[in-house]
Amino acid sequence: MSNVLALIEISHRGEIAASSRGLLVAAATLGSPIAVVVSSEPLADDDVARLGELGAARIYSAVTPAAGTVLVAPAVDALSRAVEAYEPAAVLTTNTADGREAAARLAVRTGGSVLADVVQVRTDNGTVVAQHSVFGGAYTVESAVDGGLPILTIRQGAIEGQAPATTADVSTAVMEATTAGAAVIDRFNDDPVVSARPELRSAATVVSGGRGLGSPENFVLVEQLADALGAAIGASRAAVDAGYIAQTAQVGQTGVSVSPQLYVALGISGAIQHRAGMQTAKTIVAINKDEDAPIFDVADFGIVGDIFTVVPKLVEAIKARSN
Amino acid sequence: MKIVVLVKQVPDTAEERKLDLATGQLGRESADNVIDEINERALESALRIKDANKGTEVVAMTMGPDEASQALRKALSMGADSAVHILDDSLEGADTGRTAATLAAALRSTGFDVVLAGNESTDGRAGVVPAMVAEHLQLPLLGSLISAEIADGAVSGVRQGDGGTLNVHAGLPAILTVTERFPEARFPNFKGILTAKRKPVATLSVSALEVPASASRTVVVSTVERPPRAAGRKLIDDGTAANELAEFLVVNRLV
Numbered sequence: 155m156s157n158v159l160a161l162i163e164i165s166h167r168g169e170i171a172a173s174s175r176g177l178l179v180a181a182a183t184l185g186s187p188i189a190v191v192v193s194s195e196p197l198a199d200d201d202v203a204r205l206g207e208l209g210a211a212r213i214y215s216a217v218t219p220a221a222g223t224v225l226v227a228p229a230v231d232a233l234s235r236a237v238e239a240y241e242p243a244a245v246l247t248t249n250t251a252d253g254r255e256a257a258a259r260l261a262v263r264t265g266g267s268v269l270a271d272v273v274q275v276r277t278d279n280g281t282v283v284a285q286h287s288v289f290g291g292a293y294t295v296e297s298a299v300d301g302g303l304p305i306l307t308i309r310q311g312a313i314e315g316q317a318p319a320t321t322a323d324v325s326t327a328v329m330e331a332t333t334a335g336a337a338v339i340d341r342f343n344d345d346p347v348v349s350a351r352p353e354l355r356s357a358a359t360v361v362s363g364g365r366g367l368g369s370p371e372n373f374v375l376v377e378q379l380a381d382a383l384g385a386a387i388g389a390s391r392a393a394v395d396a397g398y399i400a401q402t403a404q405v406g407q408t409g410v411s412v413s414p415q416l417y418v419a420l421g422i423s424g425a426i427q428h429r430a431g432m433q434t435a436k437t438i439v440a441i442n443k444d445e446d447a448p449i450f451d452v453a454d455f456g457i458v459g460d461i462f463t464v465v466p467k468l469v470e471a472i473k474a475r476s477n
Numbered sequence: 478m479k480i481v482v483l484v485k486q487v488p489d490t491a492e493e494r495k496l497d498l499a500t501g502q503l504g505r506e507s508a509d510n511v512i513d514e515i516n517e518r519a520l521e522s523a524l525r526i527k528d529a530n531k532g533t534e535v536v537a538m539t540m541g542p543d544e545a546s547q548a549l550r551k552a553l554s555m556g557a558d559s560a561v562h563i564l565d566d567s568l569e570g571a572d573t574g575r576t577a578a579t580l581a582a583a584l585r586s587t588g589f590d591v592v593l594a595g596n597e598s599t600d601g602r603a604g605v606v607p608a609m610v611a612e613h614l615q616l617p618l619l620g621s622l623i624s625a626e627i628a629d630g631a632v633s634g635v636r637q638g639d640g641g642t643l644n645v646h647a648g649l650p651a652i653l654t655v656t657e658r659f660p661e662a663r664f665p666n667f668k669g670i671l672t673a674k675r676k677p678v679a680t681l682s683v684s685a686l687e688v689p690a691s692a693s694r695t696v697v698v699s700t701v702e703r704p705p706r707a708a709g710r711k712l713i714d715d716g717t718a719a720n721e722l723a724e725f726l727v728v729n730r731l732v
Contacts, residue, residue, distance in 0.1 A: 163639070165639075165640060171639070225617075225618075225619075225636075225643075225645055226608075226618070226620075230612075250638075250639055251596070251604075251620055251621040251636065251637065251638065251639075252638070252639075254603075254604045254605050254608065255605075255608040255618060255620050257605060258573075258577075258605035258606070258607075258608030258609045258612065259608050259609070259611070259612040261574060261605070261609060261693075262574075262577070262609050262612035262613055263612060265691065265692060265693055266693055267572065267573075267574050267693045267694055267695045268573055268574070268603065268605050268609075268695070269695060270573070270601075270602070270603035270604065270605055271602055271603065278698075283698055288496060289494050289496070291703055292493075292494075292702065292703055293496050293700055293701065293702055293703065294700075294701045294703060295496070295501055295697060295699070295700050295701075296697070296698035296699045296700075297501075297695050297696065297697050297698055298695070298696055298698050299693060299694070299695055299696070300693070300694050300695070300696045301692045301693045301694065302691075302692055302693025302694075303693070307603075307605075334615075335611075335615045335616055335617055336617050336647070337617040337618065337619050337645045337646065337647040337651070338645065338646055338647065339643055339644070339645055340633075340643075340644040340645065340646060341643065341644040342638075342641060342642075342643055343635075343641050343642045343643070343644070344640060344641040345640055345641045359731070383731075383732060391657075401637075401657070401658060407490050407599055408515075408599065408657055415731060416726070416731045425491070426490065426491060426492070426493070427490050427491070430490070433706060434703075437729060437731060438706075439722065439725075439726075445713070450708060450711055451706075451708050452706040452708065453708060453709060453711070454709035454710070455709055455710050455722060455725050456708070456709070456710065456711040456712070457711075457712050457713075457714050457718040457719075457722060458711065458712065458713045458714060459712075459713070459714025459718055460714070463714070464714055464718060464719045464722075465719075467719035467720070468719040468722055468723060470719075471719055471720050471722075471723035472723050472726070472732055474723075475723055475727055475732065476732060
């Protein structure tokens with residue numbers, strides 16, 4: 155079976171990124187998964203065991219003092235060494251800023267091509283085929299690489315399931331710290347709030363708030379419904395621009411794309427740019443006081459009404475039914 | 478200081494955008510084609526540096542068909558000093574790798590201290606071209622920034638990461654990409670629109686740039702349009718709508 159490299163992202167605190175599960179599912183679909191990990195210290199036994207549980211048949215552990223101090227370049231160096239060593243059929247990264255930049259540089263360095271923002275993978279007579287969800291899910295496009303190494307960036311939360319667990323063999327390579335042609339990391343600033351709510355990209359239910367909330371204080375209404383439903387919190391760009399909530403919650407054309415089982419839009423008019431980030435949800439519910447809001451054109455269940463009276467009643471009704 | 482801002486003409490995100498089902502390529506006729514908003518923000522940050530330091534030169538560069546000259550004209554009317562249009566029929570349908578190799582060659586011939594670009598276009602959304610250009614030119618990339626300080630000899634900025642932000646820096650020359658957290662762009666004023674017509678636009682062809690051919694390229698295997706969503710029930714709240722919705726969620730096993 156062909157080797158497939160998967161670049162595992164590790165936070166500066168040493169945590170294996172949650173996206174690694176989907177990445178290794180995709181790798182296992184295409185061949186034998188080799189996890190490529192860059193760290194400043196040799197990997198702990200726990201990390202090796204964890205990556206095996208997630209399906210890595212082998213771990214290529216690149217140890218370098220540049221990890222955490224030089225931006226992206228150590229990952230590109232590690233991947234190009236692993237490409238030489240394992241001659242993979244494909245290389246997979248996560249579609250994050252780090253993952254995309256590593257994939258892009260690797261493509262130039264190895265003479266390969268990038269298939270970006272991939273939501274599913276398959277092989278067709280030995281060719282790696284990537285599926286993309288384009289224009290907010292309006293189109294499904296499949297693409298492949300003609301000549302050269304396919305390098306795929308996998309959309310976070312898009313690929314579900316779990317690769318068969320293994321006990322991973324570890325190969326360790328010590329790399330020198332090269333800073334030429336790379337940016338330097340001075341400091342990490344962690345987001346202060348660690349939420350107990352599900353992660354937006356992979357949540358089964360998402361409750362989003364828009365400009366209709368009217369103020370940052372009123373956004374608590376979105377939180378109350380989200381907690382009653384066990385949902386992640388999202389927002390329209392209008393709500394983010396108005397300062398109601400952090401930009402990381404933005405759903406839409408230029409924010410996160412979500413495909414949950416249930417998407418609830420509160421006080422969101424549903425401009426085409428917002429719909430581009432949520433219209434592939436299985437079920438869409440909208441509450442808005444404007445009867446003509448375009449969000450109702452895509453809603454399975456719409457209520458024309460005041461969110462400040464409807465949502466508290468809805469929270470009560472859900473709590474009453476779940477008791 | 479010489480700053481080159483990469484701009485791309487894209488279909489307006491406020492309209493319905495189409496793909497050609499036979500080729501998987503963008504249907505350029507489906508929506509109005511405009512300069513991508515994220516590029517306007519990149520240009521705005523270059524123009525602010527020029528506002529503060531009169532010796533700054535701002536060049537807008539694009540690759541695209543004839544019509545893309547309108548995006549350059551907009552950039553010139555906002556305040557860019559000159560423009561470069563990479564125009565060549567052989568670039569039709571170019572993938573990210575071909576695009577980046579071409580831009581890198583054009584940047585080499587134009588010369589720069591700083592390249593500013595958007596973190597991702599609203600049409601392709603791949604977000605890989607600036608990093609590919611950086612690799613071709615062997616330069617540092619400060620990508621996905623939410624703020625930046627550009628000074629003589631050095632750039633620093635705050636990068637949006639997954640669980641937080643990072644402070645990063647590099648020497649010049651360097652490539653930076655901006656996110657939506659950058660300030661909105663100015664509108665062209667009357668004087669800007671008038672003077673834009675007199676500003677120089679250089680046209681470059683692929684043969685003039687000597688872009689090496691690549692053995693690797695991406696190909697579209699299939700393009701399928703998803704059927705549009707139909708609207709479902711819509712209730713006017715008379716005080717009972719919340720209960721009906723709760724019932725709907727229960728029946729559909731969504732709670």
